[in-house]
Amino acid sequence: MPVRLKDKVAIVTGASRSLGRAVALRYAAEGAAVVVGCGSDEQAANEVVAQIESAGGQALAIRADVSIEAEVVRLVKRTTDTFGRIDILVNNAGVDPRQHWLDISGDDWDRVMRINVKSQFLCTQAVFPHMKAVGGGHMINVSSVVFWRGQSGYAHYVASKGAIVGLTRAMARELGEHNIRVNCITPGAVLTETELDKLGSAEAQEQASAYLLQEQALKRRETTDDIVGAFVFLASADCGFVTGQCLNVDGGWIMH
Numbered sequence: 001m002p003v004r005l006k007d008k009v010a011i012v013t014g015a016s017r018s019l020g021r022a023v024a025l026r027y028a029a030e031g032a033a034v035v036v037g038c039g040s041d042e043q044a045a046n047e048v049v050a051q052i053e054s055a056g057g058q059a060l061a062i063r064a065d066v067s068i069e070a071e072v073v074r075l076v077k078r079t080t081d082t083f084g085r086i087d088i089l090v091n092n093a094g095v096d097p098r099q100h101w102l103d104i105s106g107d108d109w110d111r112v113m114r115i116n117v118k119s120q121f122l123c124t125q126a127v128f129p130h131m132k133a134v135g136g137g138h139m140i141n142v143s144s145v146v147f148w149r150g151q152s153g154y155a156h157y158v159a160s161k162g163a164i165v166g167l168t169r170a171m172a173r174e175l176g177e178h179n180i181r182v183n184c185i186t187p188g189a190v191l192t193e194t195e196l197d198k199l200g201s202a203e204a205q206e207q208a209s210a211y212l213l214q215e216q217a218l219k220r221r222e223t224t225d226d227i228v229g230a231f232v233f234l235a236s237a238d239c240g241f242v243t244g245q246c247l248n249v250d251g252g253w254i255m256h
Helices: 018-029 042-054 069-083 106-133 155-178 195-199 202-215 228-234
Strands: 009-012 033-038 059-063 088-091 137-142 180-187 246-249
Touching: 009 018, 009 069, 018 033, 018 042, 018 088, 018 228, 033 042, 033 069, 042 059, 059 069, 069 106, 088 106, 106 137, 106 155, 106 180, 137 155, 137 228, 155 180, 180 228, 195 202, 228 246
Parallel strands: 009 033, 009 088, 033 059, 088 137, 137 180, 180 246
Antiparallel strands: none
16 A cells, blocks of 8 residues: 655544544554544553554654643644654544533533634644645544534534534635645544444444435445545645545535
């Protein structure tokens, strides 16, 4: 397999588990040095680093609350102190609590917006000078298929994911003159170790899978292997003239 990210340095937020973990591992396999960002599960982030290093790659785990500006600045500084540059930023950290819209408090709303949207803006601001210094880079924001379809029980989450699409378009305009591409991925329902936690039972997961297989054009569950290639493309030279775009990877659940 070609090594498409050789000598690049990538920050992946929310990379201790699930999709972020898979992206970090794939980027390392593609030759990038990877910063494995995590909000709380530092042990899991260190395990990702160990897996990368055991395969001959370079990685560093950094715990930071990316909704707090000072912690984002610290994350970026540790990255440049260790690896000297930043070429790729994946804004993946987020939360997706299920709540009926009438039960969402102002604090609930603010927490989701802070973690899902403000964090992406803060990371973009902090990383920008370093990408500008090396002549360009790639930023990938993670939104969700729920933005395209609307989803009951997630009003704050859906709103935050829509804001990410808007932020992507705005920052693509702002950063294009610096050869920085800003794109977005909207994953579908990815089968990960956290899905069962969210659904609450194996029975609920089976019901969700049955629904998805009926709705998707591709009749199997999406896994992280199905989506990490999109992250590689949007971080590679093959994406040199693509910016401000939103790539939906959901097996044909939603088409737009």
